Amino acid sequence: MTFVVTDxxxxxKYTDCVEVCPVxxxxxxxxxxxxxxxxxxxxxxxEPECPAVAIFSEDEIPAGMENFIQLNVELAxxxxxxxxxxxxxxxxxxxxxEKGAAVGSSKLEHLER
Ligand code: SF4
Ligand code: F3S
Numbered sequence: 001m002t003f004v005v006t007d008x009x010x011x012x013k014y015t016d017c018v019e020v021c022p023v024x025x026x027x028x029x030x031x032x033x034x035x036x037x038x039x040x041x042x043x044x045x046x047e048p049e050c051p052a053v054a055i056f057s058e059d060e061i062p063a064g065m066e067n068f069i070q071l072n073v074e075l076a077x078x079x080x081x082x083x084x085x086x087x088x089x090x091x092x093x094x095x096x097x098e099k100g101a102a103v104g105s106s107k108l109e110h111l112e113r
Contacts, residue, residue: 002037002058006068009054010107011095017046019085028082030112036076052096
């Protein structure tokens with residue numbers, strides 16, 4: 001079992017999650033973070049820390065976001081590790097559904113690799 005970063009992280013990247021992870025298993029792309037499924041110890045500490053409500057347990061992924069399980073697997077292999085919190089992306093709130101942004105059901109088109 002692992003936790004998974006999903007859609008609403010894209011273009012927000014608040015990084016509060018990184019700070020609490022005891023095994024440093026977050027990996028960072030230009031505008032999204034992922035969790036390495038083989039390193040995550042399933043502690044659940046990161047889930048409530050994300051202001052964008054983007055982190056879910058693998059078995060509780062919202063319908064329609066199942067593709068993020070594989071995306072975390074793939075991108076954790078190629079992106080660098082991140083172990084310290086940093087500033088969110090500029091305009092994060094404009095792309096944050098939790099802040100009322102009308103960004104549709106998927107922000108995948110904005111994902112930068
Ligand atoms: Fe790290 Fe725990 Fe979150 Fe897994 S569940 S990514 S180990 S904080
Ligand atoms: Fe992304 Fe939430 Fe972490 S927006 S960077 S998963 S705190």
